[in-house]
Amino acid sequence: MKLKDLFSLFFLTGILLIFYSCGKIEKKEDDGEKETKNLNKTTNVEVITLVSDTYIDYISVVGTIKPVTQAKLSYQEGGIIYKYLKSQGSWVNKGDTILIIDNDVLRASLDAAKAQYELAQITFEKQEQVYKDNVNSEYQYLQAKYNRDQALANYNLMKARYEKTFIKAPFSGIVDQKFIDIGEMVVPGAPIVSLINSGSLKVQAGIPERYIGKISRGTKVNIFIKDIYDEPLQGSISYISATVSPSNRTFNVEINILNSKRILKPEQAVDVLIEVGKYDNIISIPDEVALRTDDGYVVFVAKDGKTEQRNIEIINRYDKKIAVKSGLEVGEKLIVVGYQNLINGENINVVN
Numbered sequence: 001m002k003l004k005d006l007f008s009l010f011f012l013t014g015i016l017l018i019f020y021s022c023g024k025i026e027k028k029e030d031d032g033e034k035e036t037k038n039l040n041k042t043t044n045v046e047v048i049t050l051v052s053d054t055y056i057d058y059i060s061v062v063g064t065i066k067p068v069t070q071a072k073l074s075y076q077e078g079g080i081i082y083k084y085l086k087s088q089g090s091w092v093n094k095g096d097t098i099l100i101i102d103n104d105v106l107r108a109s110l111d112a113a114k115a116q117y118e119l120a121q122i123t124f125e126k127q128e129q130v131y132k133d134n135v136n137s138e139y140q141y142l143q144a145k146y147n148r149d150q151a152l153a154n155y156n157l158m159k160a161r162y163e164k165t166f167i168k169a170p171f172s173g174i175v176d177q178k179f180i181d182i183g184e185m186v187v188p189g190a191p192i193v194s195l196i197n198s199g200s201l202k203v204q205a206g207i208p209e210r211y212i213g214k215i216s217r218g219t220k221v222n223i224f225i226k227d228i229y230d231e232p233l234q235g236s237i238s239y240i241s242a243t244v245s246p247s248n249r250t251f252n253v254e255i256n257i258l259n260s261k262r263i264l265k266p267e268q269a270v271d272v273l274i275e276v277g278k279y280d281n282i283i284s285i286p287d288e289v290a291l292r293t294d295d296g297y298v299v300f301v302a303k304d305g306k307t308e309q310r311n312i313e314i315i316n317r318y319d320k321k322i323a324v325k326s327g328l329e330v331g332e333k334l335i336v337v338g339y340q341n342l343i344n345g346e347n348i349n350v351v352n
Contacts, residue, residue, distance in 0.1 A: 046337035046352040047302050050283050052330050055323045057277035057316045063205035063223070065268045067198060068256065070176075072191035073167050075101050081182050081192070088178050088193075092169040098193055101186065103165035110162045113155040120144075120151035173197035196266060201259045202238070205272045206250035214276040215240065221255050224271040225264065232273070233257055279315065283324045287317050289336050297322075300342050302333040302350055309344040 082102040086092050127144035130136045177194045180186055203223055207215060217240060222232035239254040255272070257264075290297040290312065297314060300307045312327030328334070333350070335342065342348075 042347040042349050043338055043342065044351045045302065045335045045339065045342075045348045047333040047350055048336050050285070050328055050330055050332050050334055052281040052283050055279045055282035055284060055315070056275055057279065057323065058222075058273045058318050059207070059211060059276055059316075060318070061205045061207060061272050061274070063203040063255075063270050063272040065257075065264055065266055065270060066202050066204050066254075067196040067266050068200045068202050069171055069173065069197040070194065070266075071170055071196075072194045073098065073170075074189050074191050075164065075167060075186050076188055077161070077164070078186050078188035078190075079103075079165065080185055081180055084178070084182060086175050088175055090175050091173070092175060092195070093172045094169055096169045097166045098169055098175060098195075099167045101165040101167070103162055106158065106162045106165060110155075110158040113151070113158040117148070117151040117155040120148040124148040167192060169195055171195070171197060173199075198262055198264075198266065199259055201257050201264055201266065203235075203255045203257060203270060203272060205253055205255075205274075206245070206248065207253055207274070209244050209249045209251060211274075211276060212244075212251065215253065215274060220275045222273040222275075223255065223257065224273070225268070226271070228263060237274070277315075279323065282315070283328050283330065284321045285324060285328070285334060286336060287320050287322045289334065289339055290314070290322055291339075299328070300335045300339050300344075301328070302335055302348055305347060305349075307335065307342050307344060307346045307348055309342075 079101040082100045084099045086096065086098045092098060124144040124147070127136065127141050131138065131141035173195045174197070175193055176196045178192070179194075180190075180192050186192060203221075215237065217237055219237045221235050221237060223235060224232045235255045235257055237253050238256050239252075241252040244251045253274075285299065289299055291299070295311060297312050299310050299312055301310055302308075310327045313325040315323040315325050317323070335348070337352075338348075
């Protein structure tokens, strides 16, 4: 390459660098002008005047309705279902017979045991009388007594086995399910029917372990049951589990509820609100006005025709509201409309 051509190349490169530098400076000047324009523009906003009130802090979880009293009835010896006296869905009182196991063989054995006992009792009474008259020996008397006692024990055993073939309700409730039909064989200990008392129910719910110190027996609870009750059912915690589940890091609580109209059903899902704190003189704000940043939540207040950005500390958020612990004062004007693109110190015009 000739010296003249090399000089021309350097010259052109220098010119390009100068134009590029000028373009960057001009761009920086444009960015600064843009920021200045943002500060100088006036944005229409709407505000609310902050007031304080009592704030009740809730946690919201999903619970499941369970019967307080339920049982799966079985027959410990096994046998064939002979007859159902109560149909599925029917109400039974405590002690009512729900079904009968085929017990013809046991009935015959019971009759034989009863006859043996009655004979042994007669024999004992006669031996006792002659023993008192010093006719027979003490051994014969005791032998008759022991034979009578043995026959009585066998009779009571057969009677108990026979009575267990009548499956009875251990409490009042509803026959919820039948697992085995008439004529089918029952395996020893296998469930035959399930019985529940749906008049008294409980709600079970899992609570995150971070609330362990805020919940105790007697803590107030509101239970919302959609499409059934317009107002929440009110109750209190009656039971708290002693352990935390390692799978989901929650502990179980139970809340007893009444079901006098028998509308609610076991295994139904409900929304549970548990009161975990009550605060006086707390400012609550709409949750949508709090903008989340790397430093926490920020809001904007109107002051002397300009915006003032505030970092706030919150207690909790519930029902589309945030309870503010610090960062705002009563009487200040919180911007609730037009806050989305504001910056600190921007000119504003309050239109409400």
